[in-house]
Amino acid sequence: MVYMGKNMARITLDKEIKKLCGIFEPHFSVQYMDSNDISKENLKDTEALIVRSTRKYGAETLLGTNVRFIGTVTSGFEHIDTEFCDKNGIFWTAAHGSNAKSVAEYVSAALVEISKKITRPLNGLSLGIVGVGAVGTEVKKEAENLGMRLLLCDPPKNLNDNIFDADIITLHTPLEKGGKYPTWHLANEEFFKKMKKGAWLINAARGAVCSSAALRQALQCRHLGGAIIDVWENEPNIDESLLPLIEIATPHIAGHSAEAKINVANMLIKAIGEYFNIEELKNKTLPLPQDSGNGSYSIRKDDSDFRKEPKKFTEIRNGYKRILLHSSCGSKTIL
Numbered sequence: 295m296v297y298m299g300k301n302m303a304r305i306t307l308d309k310e311i312k313k314l315c316g317i318f319e320p321h322f323s324v325q326y327m328d329s330n331d332i333s334k335e336n337l338k339d340t341e342a343l344i345v346r347s348t349r350k351y352g353a354e355t356l357l358g359t360n361v362r363f364i365g366t367v368t369s370g371f372e373h374i375d376t377e378f379c380d381k382n383g384i385f386w387t388a389a390h391g392s393n394a395k396s397v398a399e400y401v402s403a404a405l406v407e408i409s410k411k412i413t414r415p416l417n418g419l420s421l422g423i424v425g426v427g428a429v430g431t432e433v434k435k436e437a438e439n440l441g442m443r444l445l446l447c448d449p450p451k452n453l454n455d456n457i458f459d460a461d462i463i464t465l466h467t468p469l470e471k472g473g474k475y476p477t478w479h480l481a482n483e484e485f486f487k488k489m490k491k492g493a494w495l496i497n498a499a500r501g502a503v504c505s506s507a508a509l510r511q512a513l514q515c516r517h518l519g520g521a522i523i524d525v526w527e528n529e530p531n532i533d534e535s536l537l538p539l540i541e542i543a544t545p546h547i548a549g550h551s552a553e554a555k556i557n558v559a560n561m562l563i564k565a566i567g568e569y570f571n572i573e574e575l576k577n578k579t580l581p582l583p584q585d586s587g588n589g590s591y592s593i594r595k596d597d598s599d600f601r602k603e604p605k606k607f608t609e610i611r612n613g614y615k616r617i618l619l620h621s622s623c624g625s626k627t628i629l
Contacts, residue, residue, distance in 0.1 A: 479504070483508040
């Protein structure tokens with residue numbers, strides 16, 4: 295579907311990015327497409343592209359098109375060939391930090407569940423945070439409020455024996471296969487062997503930061519006390535045989551709160567406004583949602599909903615709704 299605006303420049307959006315529907319029409323012609331249909335042919339007259347992380351965007355999609363701006367609604371950007379973009383004069387941007395508070399709330403809920411499971415108070419446990427960027431910093435604040443002892447590791451290249459003293463390790467790195475600090479399969483067989491026996495793992499970063507095979511082995515041999523996993527290798531086509539081994543399993547929804555989606559939308563609206571020099575978009579801000587009436591969040595319900603129909607990974611994630619709790623960690627309710 296294409297809407298013609300005052301400006302004949304065209305923006306193509308993944309149609310699942312609901313918060314941006316109707317925003318750009320006064321200034322551009324807008325094309326909404328299923329991510330699987332976004333192709334070189336369909337981008338021929340497109341100058342700006344806004345996407346999700348459901349597929350890769352590089353030369354095979356962008357070469358020979360008029361695309362000069364690509365933005366993603368995710369904080370990670372491994373699905374964008376940034377090297378190709380840089381070489382070909384395509385400006386790219388990601389929604390870095392937009393979901394940090396949302397992920398931190400999810401991790402707080404995970405920590406509470408671990409505390410219940412092992413019948414130990416959180417203020418008597420230590421938390422290792424691997425990756426202390428926007429998300430990791432918010433997780434650190436939450437853990438401090440819970441009275442936990444913190445062991446920090448950033449950049450991930452600096453993994454050392456200190457981090458492996460933690461009772462719980464939570465991962466918050468981007469996914470990098472190369473560069474100075476590669477993180478692909480950072481949590482591998484050696485990583486799990488270094489964790490102390492009975493320790494727990496939380497992964498709400500990127501699926502391939504953790505080796506599924508190594509995680510399976512560490513859980514089956516009971517070296518790990520347990521794991522809470524929100525992100526998976528090869529998602530949405532995950533290895534469902536892992537599910538019985540995982541204490542809490544969710545379909546990549548840790549950062550998917552309503553507030554995070556609004557933050558993402560506002561970041562991209564501003565980025566488009568800045569790039570195309572449109573004052574109205576530079577200054578446009580969508581309002582944040584109000585707190586939910588019951589003021590509680592149940593990570594167990596998210597787990598239960600996912601386990602009922604794990605093959606509906608994408609549908610559950612796309613339709614997921616959660617209002618971020620804005621109260622301090624001490625007064626919010628996590629069921």
